[in-house]
Amino acid sequence: MDENSNELIKAREIQIAKIEFIAASITAIGDGLSVIAAGLALEALENPIDQMPKQQSNRSKQLDSIQYNLDYYINELIQIRNRI
Numbered sequence: 001m002d003e004n005s006n007e008l009i010k011a012r013e014i015q016i017a018k019i020e021f022i023a024a025s026i027t028a029i030g031d032g033l034s035v036i037a038a039g040l041a042l043e044a045l046e047n048p049i050d051q052m053p054k055q056q057s058n059r060s061k062q063l064d065s066i067q068y069n070l071d072y073y074i075n076e077l078i079q080i081r082n083r084i
Contacts, residue, residue, distance in 0.1 A: 022080060029073050036066055 043059075 018080075022077065025073075025077055025080070029070070029077075033070075 040059075
């Protein structure tokens with residue numbers, strides 16, 4: 001193979017690696033969301049309905065924190081996408 005072909009192959013491998021990185025990042029965020037949903041479902045099953053108003057404020061703070069983190073990771077992915 002000539003030098004030009006090697007450069008094309010290397011450029012293609014870099015593009016593939018970037019796509020794999022983005023896919024892995026998206027998968028990690030999806031897995032995190034699944035864990036959060038499972039935790040919220042478990043908490044709902046463990047706590048009776050009459051205790052829910054007391055815990056609503058705490059749950060609201062947790063959801064705000066989760067939303068903040070999701071927004072952060074989504075913005076990171078957008079920046080990565082724009083660099084590719």
